[in-house]
Amino acid sequence: MTTHNIHTVLVANRGEIACRIIRTLKDQGVRSVAVYSDADADAPHVRDADIAVHIGASPARESYLVIDKIIDAARRTGANAIHPGYGFLAENSTFAQACADNDIIFMGPPASAIETMGDKISARAAVEARDVPTVPGISRPGLTDEEIIAAAPEIGFPVLIKPSAGGGGKGMHRIEDPADLPEALVTARREAAGAFGDDTLFLEHFVDTPRHIEVQILADAHGNVVHLGERECSLQRRHQKVIEEAPSPLLDATTREAIGQAACDAARSVGYVGAGTVEFIVPAARPDDFYFMEMNTRLQVEHPVTEMVTGHDLVALQLAIARGEELPIRQEDITLTGHSIEARIYAEDPANGFLPTGGRIASVVKPEGPGVRVDSGITDGSEISSLYDPMLMKVIVHGADRAEALSRLDRALANTVVAGVGVNTDFCRFLINVPQVVAGDLHTGLLDEVVDDYRVSDVPDDALVASAMVWLAQRWPDQPGSAWAIPDGWRPGLPAEQRVRFAWEGGSSLISLRGTPAAAEVTVHDAVAGLTSEDEAARAEPRTVSATVHRDGDSWRVTVDGLTRHWQIDAIGNGSTPETVVSSDEGTWVLRQEHVARSRADEDADGDGTLASPMPGTVIALSAEPGTRVSAGDAVLVVEAMKMEHVLRAAHDGIVAYHCSAGDQVPAGKALASVAADD
Incomplete structure (x- = not known):
């Protein structure tokens, strides 16, 4: 077979996958050639x-989803190959065919394979012909509601x-009661027609405590097909994955080989060429009874965990396949070493029903360390829009075993910051x-x-104390001039108490400082919101420490009560509520800070209040009626x-x-109320 010299590749995607x-x-x-919409003019890719x-x-429908614009961009730049990434046009058979019609190499499978695997009924029929196990059910084109209802009891x-x-x-x-099936079919057809323009339905037995396990395959144009082990993707919500890992903690070596060969047979059933993923549903109690679910005819979001445990660059292998070369690896060459886990970082607010967030990113802090990898499509100043997928980056780790991988991922996430936009890192x-x-012990529910x-996680007191001390140091003059010209609370004798409030997602604390x-x-001061009863009790009383700070x-x-620690504390905002990123070996936090003005009641309890x-x-x-009497400590x-x-x-x-x-x-410092002492 003829090989091709691929000299220029257009990446028909955006965000972290385009960068990767x-x-x-x-x-x-x-x-490499990038394409971009108006919103992405200054994007990292x-x-x-x-x-x-x-x-x-x-809008994607006016840019990333317009096939003619992508093909035209390839022609204008001399790109002789296109990598579709994932999403957008990656599994669009019309796009794959358009590439072929314009003598551009599509770094994906043939259009016929995309078309067959893109329809769940035809995909099921194709793999069944290769004896790949499927979930018991009924699936053929044109099934009526009556036929589905009749087949359900069996x-x-x-x-x-x-x-x-x-x-x-x-x-x-999911239907438990046969009486609910007719109405659910009407709803499902309406939803399918609205989402996909096709209301064709089929029916499967629901697998109890299912686990979502998928297998990475590679196939070349010479008939060679290999698998690179499996990934566990059971931690998901609304069918969207959150945490993925390789290998699955469920499978033993025998089942791993069996499910891997089933995935290879599924690829062979459609003459597959390229990188793809075969997804299986696996009963948690019976992992030997795995069932084909669907095939994703593209690179997957979670492909890095496979790269981490196999040591193979899947995009480099895609490039070799697209050139027409034979796969440089055989099944016996592929081994799984250690364990890898990936966390998807979404622009969403988990504490508020996972509602999408957005805005301008003030600062990105990426974790580092042994076995840590970050695939990111964002940087300081990136604008996060609701027009595109909310996934911003992925934090991936590798460890000698699953316990080490979990520990490394926890530490990596603790040191991941996306400031200015709410994310799901915590x-x-x-x-x-x-x-x-x-x-x-996982399952999809x-x-x-x-x-x-x-x-929402608390911010440790030590991080708050360190931040407050640095705040004090930055306000303190190195070479004092006129004491009256420096807004540091200085007065004859000793400096007055200074106050700063730090707030974060889920809580805030007021810090008071006396001294230099x-x-x-x-x-x-102030317990934070959302703590357990024990934590609340521990924070009910203010904690006072002795501290020093030096650059x-x-x-x-x-140094806090004799214990010294190094902290990295960087300003990332300005204006009325500046932000700082504070980090140590414990983790990284973003704090909004505000100097708290002192009221005259603070200065003199006998004053005008x-x-x-x-x-x-x-x-x-307003917590009281004007002109009424309140007691010390009452809310005003x-x-x-x-x-x-x-x-x-x-x-x-x-x-x-x-x-x-x-x-x-x-504004800060404005007199809002007064409490006149009465006799």
């Missing part, structure tokens, strides 16, 4: 590529209604520490079972700032007078 493909192309000495071509407006309840076209869980319904840490996950136990950077007393090269040396806004915010409640009003509520309380007994109304936007 371009990285291998550079390693292979192949020129555009910067990484040798050439970049603008292909249209921001298949056995519970059953799963599935659309023939598409994926991602749309149109899928939730991923929670998930990989769930006892069932640690034990490898596990995440939904444990999600209600999730609480060389010798200060630091008190951590030590690029880091800060902070003025209560000032501690920071810019909104008055959301509530200010919301940095997504947290701050209660201002009376310093002494007296009569309340308000200088604001509920709903007012107020």
Whole structure:
């Protein structure tokens, strides 16, 4: 067979997968071409590529999904091959055929294989002809509701209604009671037609406590097909994967070889060429009874875990296959070493029902260390839009065994920061520490079972103390001039107490400091939201420590009660609520900070009792009626700032007078109320 010289590859995708493909192309000495929409003009994949071509407006349907624009970009740049990545046009048979029609090498399977495997009914028929096991069910084109209902009792309840076209869980319904089946079929057809333009359905037996296990295959044009082991993808929500690992903790060597050969047979059933993934559903209690689910005719999001345990670059192998070369590896050459786990970092808010987030990223901190890899499509200043997939990056680790991999992933996630946009990093840490996950006792419904136990992680007191000491040091003059010109609370005698509030997703703490950077007393006030009862009790009383801080090269040396630690503390924002990234060997956190103005009630309990806004915010409640009497410690009003509520309380007994109304936007230091002492 003739081999081809691939000199220029256009990557018909964006984000982290485009960056990852371009990285291998550079390693292979192949020129890379990026395409981009208006929204991605300054995206990392555009910067990484040798050439970049603008292909249209921001919506994907006007840019990344327009086949003619992609083909035109390839022609204009002299690209003789196109890598589709995943998503967009990666599994579009019309796109694959358009490449062939224009003498451009498509770095994927033949259009016929995409078409067959893209329809679940035809895919099932194809693999069954190769004796690949499938879930008991009924699947043929044109099934009516009546035929499906008639077949259901023999298949056995519970059953799963599935659309023939598409994926991602749309149109899928689990049915326990036969009486619910007719109505569910009507709903499923409507959903399938709306999502895929095709309301064809089929029915399968629902596998109890199912595990999602997939096998990576490679096939060349010379008839060679190999598998590179399996990946476990059972930790998912709404049929979207969150954590993936290789190998699966469920399979033994015998089952691994059997499922691997079944995957190779599935690829052979459609004359597959390229990299692909065959997905199986596996009963947790009976792993020998694995069943074909579908084939993804492209590179998968989770392919890095396979690369980590096999040592093979899948994109480099795709390139060799696309050139027409024989696979440089045989089945006996492939071994699995150690364990790898990947966490997908999504722009979403797990504490708020996983609602999508967005905005401009202020800072990205990527973890480093032995066995750590990051595939990312974002950088400082990236704008995250709802127009595209919410996955921003992937954190992948490798360890000698699963326990080491889990430990390394937890540490890597602790040192991963995407500031300015809400992400699921903290939730991923929670998930990989769930006892069932640690034990490898997984199934596709596990995440939904444990999600209600999730609480946003606390920031350690030591990180807050270190941040406060650095804040104090940065405000303290190296060469004091006029004491009256420096806003540091200085007065004759000793410096006044300074206050700073740090807030983060899920909590905040008020820190008070007395003294200098060389010798200060630091008190951590305020318990944070979402703590367990024991944690709450531990934080109920303010904690006061002795601390010092010194600049030590690029880091800060902070000593707290005689224990010294080095901290990296960097400013990443400015304005009314600047942010800092604080990190040590314990982890990394993003804190919003605000200098808290002191009220006159703080200065003198016998004074006029003025209560000032501690920071810019909104008055959301007046807690007493004007002119009424309050006692010391009573709530007077509530200010919301940095997504947290701050209660201002009376310093002494007296009569309340308000200088604001509920709903007012107020600056820091504004007098909001006063409590006049009465006799």
